[in-house]
Amino acid sequence: MFVRFVIFLCVLCLSPCSQSHAVKSPPSRRVKTKKSPAKPSLLYLSRAFHDLFVLGILTSRDLLLCEAQRGAKTIGERLRVRTNASMSIQVTRAYRYFLSLVRKHFPENKDLWNALSTQNKHLEEAAEQLAESIVRGKVRSETLKMLRQVKKVAWVAKPLSKSTQAKVQALIDAIEGAGTGNEMLVYYRLHQWKPLLVRPSMAKGMTTWKAFLAGVKRQQTVFQRLAPVMAKSARKVFASFATHASMFVVVAKLMRSSSKSTKHQKALQKVHAQWFQSLKKANSKFVHIWHLAKNERFLKGKPQGEKHSKEGR
16 A cells, blocks of 8 residues: 555656656658749740740841941942841841741741741841842842831730640740840841941930840840749750840940940950850850851751751750
8 A cells, every 4th residue: 555655656746747848749840842943834935936036037127227228338348238138148047947947836826927937038038139239339229118117026825735845845946046046136236336336326326226225135034034944954055045145235335335435445345255255155056157147158948057956055
């Protein structure tokens, strides 16, 4: 009996202590896993391709219009105009190929692709006429009229068919192709502006410069939004496009102020050299089109040596 009483007292004394010092298991915590970025939809990629394509044809139109209106009296000026026209022809033919690639996989939005094709055709024909007529030192009025007919094509969203790897890859290739052509056009456009952003042509040059800068910033936005959500293989490619677009903006701004400051002139030369080397190193498509334009080799249809798979960067 006494033993039972002692055991009871021991249990009574130890029970509060054991409760107060009991080891409580920590509350279960949710392990936060880093979500992988959602894959872009076909509609999103189609819109990106449309925006880049429109920016390209408008940049090319402004490039050729400026050349046609400046005139070409000397042999050097005629050579400059012909070089710009031949480069535009190469880019428009590359655009034609990539547009046919998209049209093949997405026939449901054929009205939009046909509208883009029409504008691209007007641009190509005008560039060919300009390259031919400038040899005689006179630009035809029909050429100017055709260039002014090149207009912006509005985006029309239509439900697309079920996504497949082939369709996604076709759009990625088309976006790379359009981005490459745009970089080519921007390179020549900035060279064209160098004499225009000084007096007395500053006011006229600034009007188109602002529109151009807005277009380059739009290209920068497109690739900055696309790069994080792309697969690993394409992410680096699109990130380099975004980097180049940022460099375009810097070069354009420095070019505007370089006429007033020697410091800005040196900065412009440095950034311009870095930018061109980065373009050639990161994008073999850029080098290919650049050499074609430089050598004035006119191709038809698919760019020579190009593969629409993953060649390019």
